[in-house]
Amino acid sequence: MTLKVEHIVGGYSQIPVLNDVSFDVHNGELVGLIGLNGAGKSTTINHIIGLLTxxxxxxxxxxxxxxxxxxxxxxxxxxxxxxxxxxxxxxxxEHLELTMTAYQLEPKSARQRANQLLKVFRLDNKLDWFPANFSKGMKQKVMICCAFMTNANLFIIDEPFYGLDPLAVRDLLTQIESVKQRGAAVLMSTHVLDTAQKYCDRFVLLANGQVKAKGTLDELRQLSDNKNESLDDIYLALAKEDLDGKTV
Structure with a gap:
């Protein structure tokens, strides 16, 4: 499975937010989409999932x-x-059943998978709860369960860590690793760069609607004089150069 984004120019009006954005995500890998607020991460995702043309x-x-x-x-x-x-x-x-219908999942195996996820995320005793009863973190866990009970080949995860407790973050990362092992591709946007550095296979660094760098951590470090720089240091340096009007 390969997601291929090629030379995308787009946005919410006639004024582009994205300018010539290109990258790919291959089967069995987690790619981190990294950027400050307003860099174009969510706009990129909205184009991929079809909310924007x-x-x-x-x-x-x-x-x-x-x-x-x-x-x-x-x-x-x-x-x-x-x-x-x-x-x-x-x-x-009912949210789980709706997901089963939407993805045309085989009922027995889908329910087994859903039950496993509900236990992992500690929701198995809340099947009759309505969203009004859930905290933000619990709502996020519902979304996670609905996504990972599918047989999707591409998982797109937008800023998943906010609202999740540390145990749920660990469980989410475990699920990501599991779908990678079966060959799915994962694109994840996040501001939590220390976690991204530990778990992502490659990175796409966005600033002002443009791809400023992409590759593995070692490849990104080649842009710096310090070969031991963290992802956080690398991105902040690139973003600062861009804000200062320099060419990266």
């Missing part, structure tokens, strides 16, 4: 674009948004 460029999953086959394209994606989106009138159990 690029002005220019193309986005393909295994060679298929949204325009070519929207059903096939979307069926490959499981998305966890930064802000949980749940239906007020549906219980946790």
């Amino acid at each position: 690029p002005f220019k460029g193309s986005i393909q999953i295994d060679g298929i674009s949204l325009q070519q086959d929207s059903e096939q394209y979307k069926s490959q994606i499981a998305y966890i948004p930064e802000t949980p989106v749940l239906y007020d009138e549906l219980t946790l159990k």
